[in-house]
Amino acid sequence: MSNFIGKNVRRKEDHRLLSGNGEFVADIKMADSHEAAFLRSTHAHAKIKKIDTTQAKELEGVAAVLTGNDIKGLIEPFKFFKEFGETPPNAEEINLMTQVASKELLASEKVLYVGHPIAVVVAENRYVAEDALELIEVDYEPLPAVVNPEKAVENDSPLVHENIKNNVHTSFEVVVGDFQKAASEADQVLQTEIKFPRIHCNPLETRGILSNYNRRRDELTVYTSTQIPFVVKNYLVSMLGLIEENVRVIAPDVGGGFGPKGGVYPEEILVSYLSIQLNKPVRWVEDRVEHLQATRHSRDQLHKVEVAFNDNGDILGLKDNYILDSGCMNYFNLTCAYNTAAHMRGLFKIPHYEANARIVLTNKTPNVPYRGAGRPEAVFTMDRVLYLVAEKLGMDMVDVIKKNLIRAEEMPYDQGFYYKDGGKVVYDSGNYPEALEKVLEISEYEKYKKVKEEKKDDTKSIGIGISSYVEGTGTGPFEGAVVKLDGSGKIIASAGASPQGQSHETTLAQIVADQFNVDPTDVLIRVGDTGALPHGAGTFASRSAVNAGSALYEASQIMKEKLLRLAADELSDTIDNVTLKDGEVKSKNGKSISFRKLAQLAKPIPLFKAKRNVEPDLEGTYYFFPPTVTYSSSFHVAVVEVDKKTGKFDIIDYSIVHDSGKIINPKIVEGQIQGGIAQGIGQSVYEELVYDENGQLISGTYMDYLLPTSMEIPKVRMDHQEYLSTRNPLGIKGVGEGGAISPPAALANAVSDALSPLTINLNQLPISPSNLRSLILKAEKNEKAKREGAVHEG
Numbered sequence: 001m002s003n004f005i006g007k008n009v010r011r012k013e014d015h016r017l018l019s020g021n022g023e024f025v026a027d028i029k030m031a032d033s034h035e036a037a038f039l040r041s042t043h044a045h046a047k048i049k050k051i052d053t054t055q056a057k058e059l060e061g062v063a064a065v066l067t068g069n070d071i072k073g074l075i076e077p078f079k080f081f082k083e084f085g086e087t088p089p090n091a092e093e094i095n096l097m098t099q100v101a102s103k104e105l106l107a108s109e110k111v112l113y114v115g116h117p118i119a120v121v122v123a124e125n126r127y128v129a130e131d132a133l134e135l136i137e138v139d140y141e142p143l144p145a146v147v148n149p150e151k152a153v154e155n156d157s158p159l160v161h162e163n164i165k166n167n168v169h170t171s172f173e174v175v176v177g178d179f180q181k182a183a184s185e186a187d188q189v190l191q192t193e194i195k196f197p198r199i200h201c202n203p204l205e206t207r208g209i210l211s212n213y214n215r216r217r218d219e220l221t222v223y224t225s226t227q228i229p230f231v232v233k234n235y236l237v238s239m240l241g242l243i244e245e246n247v248r249v250i251a252p253d254v255g256g257g258f259g260p261k262g263g264v265y266p267e268e269i270l271v272s273y274l275s276i277q278l279n280k281p282v283r284w285v286e287d288r289v290e291h292l293q294a295t296r297h298s299r300d301q302l303h304k305v306e307v308a309f310n311d312n313g314d315i316l317g318l319k320d321n322y323i324l325d326s327g328c329m330n331y332f333n334l335t336c337a338y339n340t341a342a343h344m345r346g347l348f349k350i351p352h353y354e355a356n357a358r359i360v361l362t363n364k365t366p367n368v369p370y371r372g373a374g375r376p377e378a379v380f381t382m383d384r385v386l387y388l389v390a391e392k393l394g395m396d397m398v399d400v401i402k403k404n405l406i407r408a409e410e411m412p413y414d415q416g417f418y419y420k421d422g423g424k425v426v427y428d429s430g431n432y433p434e435a436l437e438k439v440l441e442i443s444e445y446e447k448y449k450k451v452k453e454e455k456k457d458d459t460k461s462i463g464i465g466i467s468s469y470v471e472g473t474g475t476g477p478f479e480g481a482v483v484k485l486d487g488s489g490k491i492i493a494s495a496g497a498s499p500q501g502q503s504h505e506t507t508l509a510q511i512v513a514d515q516f517n518v519d520p521t522d523v524l525i526r527v528g529d530t531g532a533l534p535h536g537a538g539t540f541a542s543r544s545a546v547n548a549g550s551a552l553y554e555a556s557q558i559m560k561e562k563l564l565r566l567a568a569d570e571l572s573d574t575i576d577n578v579t580l581k582d583g584e585v586k587s588k589n590g591k592s593i594s595f596r597k598l599a600q601l602a603k604p605i606p607l608f609k610a611k612r613n614v615e616p617d618l619e620g621t622y623y624f625f626p627p628t629v630t631y632s633s634s635f636h637v638a639v640v641e642v643d644k645k646t647g648k649f650d651i652i653d654y655s656i657v658h659d660s661g662k663i664i665n666p667k668i669v670e671g672q673i674q675g676g677i678a679q680g681i682g683q684s685v686y687e688e689l690v691y692d693e694n695g696q697l698i699s700g701t702y703m704d705y706l707l708p709t710s711m712e713i714p715k716v717r718m719d720h721q722e723y724l725s726t727r728n729p730l731g732i733k734g735v736g737e738g739g740a741i742s743p744p745a746a747l748a749n750a751v752s753d754a755l756s757p758l759t760i761n762l763n764q765l766p767i768s769p770s771n772l773r774s775l776i777l778k779a780e781k782n783e784k785a786k787r788e789g790a791v792h793e794g
Contacts, residue, residue, distance in 0.1 A: 004510040005730075008238040008667045009520055022253040025208035025225050026285050031478025033210070034063055036271055036284035037129035039136050040294060041111035044145040044363040044563045045158070048109055048118070048138065048214030055135035056121060061128035063278055065136070067119045068108025075239055075273065077102040081263055083231055083537075084332045089422035096334075098170040101270035101361065103329050105266035111140075111158060112328035114364050114697055115293035117266055117388065122282055122643075141429045145695035149302065149325040149360040160328055160361040169330040170359040174341045176416040177352035179308070181315030186308035190392060194197025194384055196377040196744070196762040198325065198332050198689040199682075201370045202707060203500070205255025206286040207295055209268050211275035215405050217247045222272055225254050228538030233530045235264045236272055251528035257500035258679070259370040260296045262540040263331055292700045297689055300325040301340065301377045307385050308352070313395055313403040317352030320344060320381065324357065324374075327364040334359075336367070338420045339374030341474070344382055345415060347470045347633055348404040353416075363695040371679055371740040373541065375471055383467045383745035384763055388753060391759075397442065397466055397749065405432050412726075421476055426566020429723040435635050439466075442717050443637035443655035452754075459645055462652075465638045467745035472629035473660075473734025474546025474727075475534040482533045483512060483559045484619030487603070489583055489596030491516060491523045493555075496536015497548035498528040502672070502736060504544060507664045511549050511730070515556035516563075517580040518595075535623065542632070542734025545664060550728040551624035558620025566602060566618070568592055569603045572576035630725040630733040634658040636677075636742035642754040647773030649751055651681070654714045656742075659721035661733035669735050670718055676739020678713045684744040685712075685766050686699040706768075758783065 016022055019560050053065045080101045082212055087096065107116050119136055123129040144158045151157055152167040160167055183189050183616040209224040220242060226232050229249040237244045254261070286295065308317040324337045341355040390397040406413050408431040415425040441448075445464065452462040480496045493512045497504055504527050509520040516523075526532040527548075537547070559579070567585035568575045570593055577588045586592040604616040639653035656673065663669050686706035690699045699705045726730025748762045751772065758779045764771075 002514050003517065004513050004520055005662070005664055007510070007665065008507055009510055009665055011503050011668070012509065013503060017253065024205055024253050024255060025210055025283070028210055028223055028252065030210070030212055030281040033281040033283055034122050034124060034278065035126040035129050035276065036120055036122050036282055037126060037133055038117045038267065039133045040290070041107065041114060041116040041118055042110055043140050043142055045143040046109065046111050046140040047143060048107060049141050050139040051119065052137040053119060056132040059126040059135060061721055062121060062132050063124070063280070064122040064274055065119060065132065066106065066274065068104050068106035071106060071232065071273070072108060075105055075269060077104045078331070079264070079331070080331050080333055084335055087413055088420045089748050090096035090418040093418070094172040094174055094315055096172045098333065099164050099370050101164055101169060105270055113363050114695060115290070115365055117294070117340055120270055120274070122278065130631055132482045139692050145363045145696050147362055147364070147691055148694055149323050152362050153358065163313050164361060167361045168358050169326060169361050170337070172334065172338070172357055174353070174355040179317040179319045179352045179354040182352035183306065183308040186316045187310045188392065189306060189308050190388055191306050192388060192763060194299045194303040194305060194381045195300050196380055197564050197765050198297050198367070199370070199687045200292055200297055200689055200705065201258040201260045202262070203256025203258060205287060206291040207261065207265065207267065208283070208285040209271045210281060211272040211282040212281040213275045213279055215279045216247070218243065220272060220276065222249045222268070223252055224249060224268055225261060225541050226251050227257040227498055227500060229528055229530050230536040231538060232264050232268055236267065239269050240273055240276070243607040248531045251498045254500040257539070259298065259540065260368055260375060261500065262538065263296065263368055277557060287533040289701060291691070292705060293697055294365060296366045296368040297364070298367060298681070299325060299377060300367055303381045305381060306387055307389060309389050311393060313393060313400045315348065315350050315387070315389070315404050318345065318385070319354045321356045321431065324359045325362055325364065325367060326359050326617035327366040328361060330359050330361065331366060334366055334420055336369055336374035340378040342419055342425060342472060342628065343375045343378040343470065345668065346382055347406055347468055350404065351405055364691060369540070371676065372737045375469060375737070376680070376741045376744055379467060379469045380744045380748070383633045384748060387749045391756070398445070398456055401436065401466065401468070402433070403454055405436065407433060409550025419472060419628055421628055427470060427631045428726045430631065430633050430659055431723060432633060432661040435633065435659065435721055438719050439635040439637050439655055440655070442719050443653065445637060448639050448653070448726060460641055461645050461754045463640050463642060463750040463752065465640070465670050465746045465748065465753055466635065467742035467749065468635045469633065469741045469757055470538070470733070471542065471632045471738055471741060472540035472632045474626055474633050475541040475733070476547070476626050477537065478623050478625045479537050479543070479551045480535045480623045481548060481555040482619060482621045483552060483555040484617065485559065485563065485595055485599045487596070487599045489594060489599060491518065492526065493552055494524055495522065495548040495552055496538065497531045497534065497544040498539045500539065502539065502544060503665070505547070506793065507545060507668060508548060508552055510664055512556055515553065515560060518583055522583060533621070542736040542738070544736070545732045546630055546734050547624055547626060549664070550556060551622050553624035553729050554624060555620040558622060559618055562620070563598060566598055570598070570601065579607050612662055627727055630661065630727050632658070632660045632733040632735060634738055634742060636746040638743070638746040638750040640750040640754055643752055643756065644776055647769035647771070647776060649754070649772070651714045651747070655717040657719045658735070658738060659722065659723050659724045660735040660738070662722060662731040663720060664732070669720070672735050673718060673739040676737065677716055677743055678708060680740040680743025681747070682715060683765065684747045685768060688766050695786070700710065750784050755780065
């Protein structure tokens with residue numbers, strides 16, 4: 001029986017964060033701390049002929065100026081993150097082609113995008129550092145910028161990297177069945193093109209790093225706003241030639257990560273290098289313009305799709321040729337593009353499937369995973385295709401969905417190919433038809449269908465859109481945990497996860513508290529610190545509850561057995577006759593002993609009473625290796641009111657049903673989903689990073705890059721399923737990314753439905769008022785031409 005798992009335990013983090021007592025990188029003060037600032041390229045593509053730092057070095061208050069030439073041969077360039085970019089086990093099967101590009105931490109010969117760092121200045125304060133940047137003179141020789149990914153692959157295109165032919169960094173194919181055969185047998189084949197724009201993650205806190213080197217002890221302590229402190233540590237050790245034991249990386253409070261903080265950045269390496277060279281604390285905190293320009297971007301896919309289907313709504317096959325514009329580097333190899341291929345068919349039975357992907361390099365900021373990581377692009381593509389099929393057949397999209405859903409009795413369901421971790425794509429649990437019926441009920445789907453017909457007029461109209469997804473969550477390769485009993489009697493639980501708002505201090509404490517039958521307030525969670533345990537992975541890919549939770553569960557079992565064995569011996573009883581309750585071990589013979597007393601007995605001091613079969617100190621260590629991912633799933637229904645005269649629309653209702661396996665804390669799950677939906681609405685309606693033909697970012701401030709506010713985000717109706725995963729001891733599936741995946745498709749389908757029977761080609765985001773108004777005018781013009789043509793023929 002669970003006392004706390006599944007309960008709405010109040011968040012431990014709230015008081016600290018809401019009372020202004022959070023500690024972010026910018027809040028940490030150290031004596032004699034210096035500030036760094038980076039000079040960044042103003043060109044998208046150019047040779048560097050000369051860099052003159054003479055005047056900058058002479059400015060009073062400047063401690064150091066570094067260029068790429070100063071570190072050449074000392075620090076190796078970035079290539080890709082081996083933790084996320086290893087060749088998958090099924091490389092031959094998917095006809096994988098990949099090439100290796102490298103990018104200098106500071107450009108010395110050629111810049112590859114606007115924002116590429118060229119030099120770094122360290123000074124006594126940020127003001128002096130910024131002044132020094134203005135004194136650095138750079139002589140550029142501009143080169144043609146590669147901006148359009150479709151043109152980038154043409155034979156006459158300039159190359160971003162001379163060694164990457166046709167600018168195609170990676171390509172692969174996924175084939176299940178025979179699409180051509182399906183197309184030849186189908187009643188109809190539909191073709192369309194779908195585009196998902198380049199966007200930014202926009203966390204509350206930009207990136208920041210504070211490094212402090214202790215020369216006497218040869219120790220480096222780094223505070224950084226990251227999702228992966230253990231990975232950052234590994235790169236610091238390898239790139240700077242440091243002793244692993246002497247490097248500690250801490251992620252303090254982190255104000256959002258969402259994926260782009262899930263990689264290692266040049267600034268983390270360079271600021272640490274400078275701290276070592278100067279033997280001083282060095283800090284760099286990114287400003288918002290730098291953030292939009294230089295923190296890695298996301299999404300940016302173009303799909304050309306064919307779907308084969310019968311007149312009764314059966315989908316026979318799907319073929320997708322798509323390009324991912326990765327900017328000037330592909331740090332994460334297959335991650336986003338393969339996620340798109342792996343999730344395209346979602347919760348549908350589509351027997352014939354072909355995906356051909358190319359990851360293309362351009363002169364833009366590098367592209368990396370962002371909340372959903374290739375899945376929103378897949379779902380937007382698949383659900384727009386389903387809408388178009390329903391429109392073509394004159395059917396309700398819900399009926400098309402029902403025709404093609406995987407049934408509950410078909411679980412576990414094998415999709416016929418392999419995930420990028422080498423495991424087969426097999427959905428282990430879930431009931432999709434039940435989820436659909438639930439979401440139709442809570443969204444009042446039938447009511448809104450009637451309202452739509454009643455309220456239709458020449459200006460405003462109601463539309464209902466639906467979207468669904470299956471999401472591979474809880475990716476490996478592992479997560480570590482250590483659980484120990486402190487001398488105070490409190491339980492200290494450490495994990496390799498690193499939160500940026502996910503409530504780890506609360507949810508992980510609930511898991512551990514249940515194992516020892518204590519209150520979560522008696523469990524101290526330590527995360528985001530490489531000093532807490534030897535090895536960890538981090539927080540990304542909806543993995544913390546699945547992997548850190550499972551590791552803590554198993555570590556708790558190890559420590560609990562030691563605790564019970566010692567207590568049974570002390571109480572003159574057997575281990576089967578003792579139980580845990582409220583910080584004590586109680587025996588059936590009426591005796592009891594406190595956790596605090598047991599902790600003292602287990603210490604290797606004169607009071608040490610443990611027998612040979614109990615190690616000194618009560619602790620358990622466990623590394624959880626998931627066999628493959630767990631599969632969450634969801635349905636979203638959006639209701640909108642569209643003003644045809646302005647192109648503006650309001651979201652008047654939004655409902656979801658979600659299955660994330662065993663729910664640890666319902667309120668926290670709902671908060672995660674609500675936040676994800678807010679980001680999903682942002683990328684549906686407001687957000688787009690736009691480059692001109694010269695590779696200049698023209699939406700690089702919040703004057704041009706729009707974000708939704710709380711006024712634009714509806715309160716979401718939610719219901720949950722709890723179909724337990726078979727791939728971890730708690731039955732958990734991930735939830736962190738889910739809310740962001742379906743809003744683009746649900747809203748696009750709702751707007752299209754509101755404007756029907758007008759045929760709107762709503763296959764490109766964002767659905768801004770100006771974009772939508774242009775599409776309406778174009779569709780009305782086409783309709784008028786058709787009517788006039790029909791009259792003329794008549």
